[in-house]
Amino acid sequence: MNKMFTKYTLRRGVTLKNRLVLAPMTTYASNEDLTVSDEELIYYNSRAKQFGMVVTAACAVSKNAQAFERQISVRDRRYTDSMKQLASSITKEGSVAILQLHHGGRMNQPNLYHNQDIVAPSAVKANRDYTVTPRELKTSEVYDIMDSFVNAAEIALEAGFDGVELHGANTYLLQQFYSPHSNQRDDEFGGNSTKRMTFMMKLIDRIMNLRTKHNKPEFIIGYRLSPEEIEDPGITIEDTLFLIDELSYKDIDYIHLSTGHYKQKSIRNKDETVSLIYRIMEHVQDRVAIIGVGQIDTLKDIEDVSFLGYSMAAIGLAALADKEFVEHVRDGIPLNKEFSEDCMLPTKLFERLSSWMKNSDRGYTVK
Numbered sequence: 001m002n003k004m005f006t007k008y009t010l011r012r013g014v015t016l017k018n019r020l021v022l023a024p025m026t027t028y029a030s031n032e033d034l035t036v037s038d039e040e041l042i043y044y045n046s047r048a049k050q051f052g053m054v055v056t057a058a059c060a061v062s063k064n065a066q067a068f069e070r071q072i073s074v075r076d077r078r079y080t081d082s083m084k085q086l087a088s089s090i091t092k093e094g095s096v097a098i099l100q101l102h103h104g105g106r107m108n109q110p111n112l113y114h115n116q117d118i119v120a121p122s123a124v125k126a127n128r129d130y131t132v133t134p135r136e137l138k139t140s141e142v143y144d145i146m147d148s149f150v151n152a153a154e155i156a157l158e159a160g161f162d163g164v165e166l167h168g169a170n171t172y173l174l175q176q177f178y179s180p181h182s183n184q185r186d187d188e189f190g191g192n193s194t195k196r197m198t199f200m201m202k203l204i205d206r207i208m209n210l211r212t213k214h215n216k217p218e219f220i221i222g223y224r225l226s227p228e229e230i231e232d233p234g235i236t237i238e239d240t241l242f243l244i245d246e247l248s249y250k251d252i253d254y255i256h257l258s259t260g261h262y263k264q265k266s267i268r269n270k271d272e273t274v275s276l277i278y279r280i281m282e283h284v285q286d287r288v289a290i291i292g293v294g295q296i297d298t299l300k301d302i303e304d305v306s307f308l309g310y311s312m313a314a315i316g317l318a319a320l321a322d323k324e325f326v327e328h329v330r331d332g333i334p335l336n337k338e339f340s341e342d343c344m345l346p347t348k349l350f351e352r353l354s355s356w357m358k359n360s361d362r363g364y365t366v367k
């Protein structure tokens with residue numbers, strides 16, 4: 001049996017029943033008050049039966065953090081009960097529950113709510129049609145946002161999550177701090193690449209302190225990142241290798257790459273012959289656990305992922321389409337590729353997937 005189907009122990013002692021991870025996927029399906037809905041609990045519980053670790057949808061750490069409609073919130077202790085339900089829907093199946101902590105920054109969709117204040121490290125608009133020019137954060141406000149992340153991590157810990165994942169990928173706020181495109185600050189949070197990671201490094205130290213405060217040394221801290229940005233200036237692979245080094249010195253539990261394909265090549269330099277992933281894996285060696293992602297859809301892909309040296313593999317669309325993905329792929333049972341009510345997905349997510357699948361070449365159909 002491939003090693004991805006066997007147990008795996010993270011560096012701080014938590015053991016996963018297998019090395020397959022449900023990728024974090026926004027469901028757009030919270031209750032109106034942004035607490036977790038019953039449909040979401042059913043979805044997470046069904047996938048927790050399969051996956052060694054479940055990373056939740058990106059959850060907003062403050063009101064201002066909210067990037068999408070019906071995004072689950074973890075902004076204050078009014079959400080603790082909602083978080084307890086979410087954690088237990090996962091842990092009761094023996095799966096490791098990780099809450100993904102998120103702030104959208106300049107990528108926040110405008111007009112989500114009245115008096116919305118879209119903020120970012122600098123007042124630079126993202127190159128996306130729907131975005132607006134954000135308001136530059138004051139230094140004191142940067143510390144307020146850090147407080148929101150720490151507070152959310154503490155709520156997660158108290159609610160029974162095994163850990164948190166900082167969403168530093170997909171162009172959201174933490175990535176905006178690291179990016180020379182979106183961070184042109186001249187205070188302690190901007191400048192060269194070391195200074196641009198100040199926010200994340202201080203944040204990780206403070207979440208690590210929560211372990212001591214709550215006597216939970218095994219509480220997991222993961223970090224998700226996108227290895228490159230297309231913008232110029234933008235994050236390069238060299239910047240990312242440097243960030244990975246600093247994260248591994250911090251002794252975090254894992255780094256979760258966010259790439260469209262688990263063998264992704266450079267998106268900045270089309271002439272580069274060595275795949276981006278080879279460069280990352282060669283650089284990291286065994287210093288920190290790495291989760292790979294992106295079109296890991298078949299047993300062959302899972303074998304490739306093990307061969308490449310990833311510690312764990314995250315599954316997105318394939319796990320949405322087949323609610324028993326792990327058992328089916330392991331036992332050679334044909335995978336479900338048709339989105340229908342049987343997939344146990346929240347209705348709003350199902351509706352979005354149904355329209356996205358019309359333009360997708362991934363081989364999925366909709367009933």
Ligand SMILES: Cc1cc2nc3c(=O)[nH]c(=O)nc-3n(C[C@H](O)[C@H](O)[C@H](O)COP(=O)(O)O)c2cc1C
Nearest residue numbers: 023024025026057058293294295296315316317318
């Ligand atoms: C519906 C949907 C929602 C997503 N939401 C998130 C999210 O909340 N946080 C995140 O880090 N990535 C998010 N992603 C990206 C996935 O985690 C994953 O990286 C991507 O789908 C590639 O994996 P796949 O090819 O197996 O689907 C989302 C992807 C999908 C399809």
